[in-house]
Amino acid sequence: MKTTHLIIGAGPAGMAAIDTIREFGDTSPITLVSSETPYSRMVLPYFMDGTIPEQNVFTATDDYLRERNVEPILGRTVTSLDPGGKAVCDDGTEIEFDDALIATGSSASRPPIPGIDGESVFNLWTLDDARAVLAQKGGEIAVIGAGFIAFTCLDALIRLGARVTLVEVEDRILPRMIDEHGASLVRSFLESKGVSFRVGAQVSSIEDAGGRKEINFADGDVLEADVVITATGISPNLGLVDGSGIETDFGILVDDHMRTNAGNVFAAGDIAQGPVIGSDRKEVHAIQPTALEHGRIAGANMAGGDAAYWGSLLMNVVDVQKLQIASFGDWLGEGAEVRTVENDSRPVYRKLIFQGEVLTGAVFLGRPDDVALLNDMGMTKGLIQTGLHLGEWRKYLDRYPLDIRRPYVASKAAEKLLEMQLLNKPSIPRGYRQPDPDPKYWEYHDVFVSTITEGE
Amino acid sequence: MKQLVIHPERCTGCMQCELACSFVQTGTFQPSVSVIKVHVFDEQASMAPYTCFQCEEAWCMTACPVNAITIDNVIGAKVVLSEVCVGCKLCTIACPFGTIFYNPESNKAFKCNLCGGDPACAHACPTAAIEYEDSETKDWVGPWAERLNESFLTALAGEPS
């Protein structure tokens, strides 16, 4: 078959590209090939914990796609790609294209531990994984890997009625999200909530033992559990570009237009290694906001536009047992100037990282109801993103690290940010939305205004 | 399009906007959850309200994994559709203006929705420091604050740190 635009992968990056191609008025045929149906992985924890029904994880329906002149080929995997204009699927289907977007994301990867592929050992990366874990009945769950993904699902596991032990090979939790001190605060908080930890723990094998699982550690220790979940990292789905001549490093290398070295082939999302704010190195961030920005840039350019990307900013936020953890940019702050503050009566912690007069990273920790301590996260992101020189305000933040607002306003960050438009035009609502949105979002207001009017 | 136009020089710091806003947005008189914030520039005995610019990029809307943020057709505000929002907080870290927040009680994001076209903050402001009128969007407070703060920073620079 023949198509104009071939989109490979129906995750957020691929779907954002499709919507953007249409937003730019390009009505030519699109073919979407994806191993899985379109859904958002990051919404899985909210399905698992019962916030939303399963159907709400989907980001398109068949009708939605066909109405937009998109031919969906779902449940099929592209196995090879010739930048000359041909892709081959696992069932032998050949698709000829003018241009293609590789948005194949990543897969959960497991360390080579004997027994790790045995029964009752699950990943937490796909909808099928989430369904499989939900079909388990609580009990004791051991999660191998105490990183961001494990944390996104922790509350859901606890709500399933499970007692959870987090097992981490490094000597601290969240090694790729927050600094060591922050991580230690998170750990003691979670311990007080009944979560157990084994850090610096090298798993040597996983065995079956009378209907349960036994995790054996290199130091001879044993941990028993009913279910084992692995959250030990991800690896990009690069298989299809093997031998295609498309340049890869950790991911597929792209320029600021999301183009690979093959001019008519683009890459976006977790698979793409692209520009980063404040750095010359290209990186894979493997986060949702980057996937969406990549997808929008790629879509605009595939539709004949000229959209250049300003680069991604690393950022993550997660809530566990009513403790909110967030980090931005260079949160590690190695070799940088650092200002930290914390509260010794409850888990509240903030770390600001500076290079000279520029804020380059931050860590936030606090209870969601500590609103005043968390509600300047966005401004912090704005300062990191714009890389504004804070001048004397840098010194002010050393003295008043909780008062981001004043330096933000006074350095006119908003003026600079109001000029930024990713696609050089105002954004419009796009993409599929689950039916039944709430039409009465200003209900309270009617009450309030009528009160005022009466008083006038 | 009508915007919230801020006149920082008229603000007296009475905080009525924050009270009115928090009541409309959350049903409680609680300035900490107001989506308009009065900034204090104390060395100059000045204050200035700050809220969502309804910016054209709409970072919150474009970052949302479930498209729970949309544009109100009539008033142009970017609004959170509570039924769709899953409470993931991605918008609160994506918005570089710091003007969308998470409410732990409802487990939803919330932001300035221009109160459906009749903003409570503008109603409540006794000195017309907040007006709702046809205007372009701009950084109302930044240039003003930058000017005012020169003396403050000079004072700060002189202090031992």
Ligand SMILES: Cc1cc2nc3c(=O)[nH]c(=O)nc-3n(C[C@H](O)[C@H](O)[C@H](O)COP(=O)(O)OP(=O)(O)OC[C@H]3O[C@@H](n4cnc5c(N)ncnc54)[C@H](O)[C@@H]3O)c2cc1C
């Ligand atoms: C549980 C969980 C929680 C998360 N929470 C957050 C969070 O809070 N914040 C955040 O920023 N990020 C989060 N993430 C990460 C985020 O989901 C990813 O960064 C994002 O999904 C990447 O989007 P993508 O489109 O690049 O790839 P994916 O979403 O991985 O989509 C890729 C698609 O391509 C398909 N595919 C793969 N190979 C092929 C092939 N050869 N041919 C055809 N189709 C193929 C896949 O089946 C899939 O449908 C979370 C992820 C998980 C699993």
